[in-house]
Amino acid sequence: MTQREAQTYWNQWHAFQQRNEKRFAKEFYKALQIQVRAFARTQDVMQIPTFPIYTVLNKLYTVVAPKWARISRDQSLKADDLFVTGRLGFNERIVELMRQYYGVNLLNDAELMTQYSREVIARVLSQAAETGASFDDVVAELLRHPEFSAMRARRIARTETVTAANAGAMVYAQNSGNVMEKVWIAVKDKRTRHSHRDIDGTRLDIDTAFNMPRSQQNAKYGDISMQQPGARQQPNGLPVPAVEVVNCRCTVAFQAKRDSRGNIIRR
Numbered sequence: 680m681t682q683r684e685a686q687t688y689w690n691q692w693h694a695f696q697q698r699n700e701k702r703f704a705k706e707f708y709k710a711l712q713i714q715v716r717a718f719a720r721t722q723d724v725m726q727i728p729t730f731p732i733y734t735v736l737n738k739l740y741t742v743v744a745p746k747w748a749r750i751s752r753d754q755s756l757k758a759d760d761l762f763v764t765g766r767l768g769f770n771e772r773i774v775e776l777m778r779q780y781y782g783v784n785l786l787n788d789a790e791l792m793t794q795y796s797r798e799v800i801a802r803v804l805s806q807a808a809e810t811g812a813s814f815d816d817v818v819a820e821l822l823r824h825p826e827f828s829a830m831r832a833r834r835i836a837r838t839e840t841v842t843a844a845n846a847g848a849m850v851y852a853q854n855s856g857n858v859m860e861k862v863w864i865a866v867k868d869k870r871t872r873h874s875h876r877d878i879d880g881t882r883l884d885i886d887t888a889f890n891m892p893r894s895q896q897n898a899k900y901g902d903i904s905m906q907q908p909g910a911r912q913q914p915n916g917l918p919v920p921a922v923e924v925v926n927c928r929c930t931v932a933f934q935a936k937r938d939s940r941g942n943i944i945r946r
């Protein structure tokens with residue numbers, strides 16, 4: 680893959696990712712506001728529901744992962760594949776494989792995000808107890824609180840679209856029936872974290888994980904390996920530290936290996 684091809688692939692990725700980030704940020708924002716309203720009604724932090732976030736998360740994975748898997752396939756494979764869908768269609772098969780490979784547990788993820796919402800509300804409540812603010816004041820503050828705002832919604836949408844899309848493309852490539860290589864592609868601007876700028880352009884066999892370079896931000900976690908950008912779990916089963924995932928805008932491209940005659944090598 681030439682520098683120019685990598686750039687073209689990343690540009691296409693960036694447009695796709697931004698479009699979906701915007702779309703789903705709106706939906707996550709609505710979900711967060713539903714949580715605040717549920718609290719306003721019940722006055723009980725434990726009654727804040729998980730399902731509004733879960734519903735959006737589930738939709739995001741079902742839509743974004745197969746869509747990007749298709750684009751990635753058209754962009755990077757440019758050849759036949761033996762991807763087996765069986766009785767399932769392409770989209771369903773991608774989602775099913777993600778469950779198998781990554782043990783994607785969206786309900787658990789939504790529960791963690793909801794737990795965080797509860798913590799934020801508990802903090803605002805304890806501040807109100809000190810200042811003597813009324814319950815109505817608390818609700819008004821929560822409705823415009825950064826953690827229930829478009830800002831958090833955007834952060835969630837960004838992280839989740841990157842995770843879902845790259846995982847979708849990855850499971851497709853792993854099951855394409857071809858011997859594949861993968862290349863990590865980072866955006867080269869000032870906001871890119873150092874470990875991702877350093878790994879940019881690294882090419883590996885598809886099943887080999889990327890060893891993340893040490894940086895100031897990740898030094899305390901020891902060795903970290905990731906199968907693709909946005910991965911939440913390391914091959915050894917440990918979680919990937921959030922510092923490698925949150926606000927990451929990297930992607931991964933794939934290429935089928937060819938023999939000396941230029942024919943694709945089947946797995």
Ligand SMILES: [Zn+2]
Pocket residue numbers: 865872875908927928929
């Ligand atoms: Zn990155």
